[in-house]
Amino acid sequence: MFLQTQKITKEFGKLTAVHEVSLEIFKGDVHAIIGPNGAGKSTYFNLITGYHRATSGKVLFKGKEITHWPAYQRCKLGMTRSFQITSIYPKLSVYESVLMGLLSHRKVTPNLFSSAKGYFSEEVWQILEGVGLADQANLSGDSISHGDKKRLELAITLGTEPELLLLDEPTCGMSPDETEGTMIFIKRLAEERGLTILFTEHDMSVVFGIAKRISVLHQGTLIADGKPEEVRANEEVQKVYLGGAA
């Protein structure tokens, strides 16, 4: 068992954002969680990564119950996330930002006297070349384009060398071309690095070629889960999500 949620629920006052979602994510899968805006995708992500604490239910990761763990410990166990609203370091350089992920993951951050720039340069360059930011390594995070910021955040998360990568709407705000490029990149990442990737997406059409499994959330409840073709054929999904399109 890699990642599992058991009847996980999150209530904000009277609003139930996520209602008893039980789901298992298998190692090595590219798994998409889809649903219209407000379906509870982000909240579900936040429960897994420790941004929010569950009202009830359990989160299990690599055989450990992490329901009440703080976010940083979950990350240390091997999961790193990106945020829907791109979360980067505005005044650190692209290079330094990626380095930060590596410094944290390789546990050298308590080191007070050695030079940070002396660490892991090979790994940083490898990641930067992988995401196509090598030529912008010395620019500050806030001076690059929107699409590049998204890629930078991805590069930062890769620095922590996660087993499970959680991407919250990785194509948010992107043009159709950029979206396609990102999807191909995600697929390549999973293949090359053997990563398990869980990502959310509101546009169903973009995930079909990429995801091995798709789960559909609607009003906080899991209404379908399975292979892309199964999900596409599911009547309830067609009703609430695809409308008349299918």
Add this chain to the structure above:
Amino acid sequence: MILLILAAAVAPFLISEFYLAILGEALIMSLLALSFNLLFGYMGQLSFGQAAFYGLSGYTVAMLLTRIHFNFWLSLIAGILMASILGLIIGYFCVRLRGIYFSILTLAFGQLLFFVIYKWHDFTGGDDGIQGVFPPDFLKSHIHYYFFVLVVFVLATFVLWRIVNSPFGYTLRSMRENSERTEFLGIPIARYQLMAFVVAAAYAGLAGALWAPFYRSMAPSSLFWIKSGEPVMAAILGGPTLFFGPILGMFIMTFFHAWVLGFTVFWPVVMGALILVIIFFLPGGILGFAEVKLKERKETKKKESG
């Protein structure tokens, strides 16, 4: 940099004893400014209570030397240790807070300690302070003590330079930029803020420990909130984003202060006007402004050659 250190080393033979004292003061207070800026410029939290650590350490040294004639070196270490322990205690509460709440709590703790020392007359001397704090004989001459301060200043500055460029230093910078992102990279934010708080307290403590035998006395005003404001102004003046900004700021402030006092006692008015000018016209401080100008020049050169 080396030129500046050399200049400071030959200065005692060129300038009057009055300005030598001002130079020594600037060096010691620069350590306080560096302490403040580790938290402000690097970690992104504005402490308004650095004088508490500075003052506690100074009082520790002063009392150990005058009351029980304790060993000079061990007294200095005791002062720094006391400041660090106080940093651990105050920091434990403060690092949970952000922004203005952090600043207010550091201010509150600082004022609390000030009133304890101010009111506890029997133990601390209250508003009389403590007089007759002398360094050992071989440091008694002003020039000798100045050299001692200079050596400690250079070493301590070098060590802090290493710290801000270490993985720990980069962790602080990343927390300043986006603490949420850093937390979600596996960093326990509060623990690192506390570590930084203790390091900063130790540096403020070092400044206080050097100050007591330099000034030969300690007064409760050294813990007052106005004292905590000095490193804040020095950082803004010199430029908090650059390592040497607060040192430059503190040098300007100290010398300007000495010079202005020569013809008016309304120093705060002059200082206030100066800070206004900086905030409105050089928002990155003097060094920050210089950095921008240098970059611009480089870029135009690049364009010309390209």
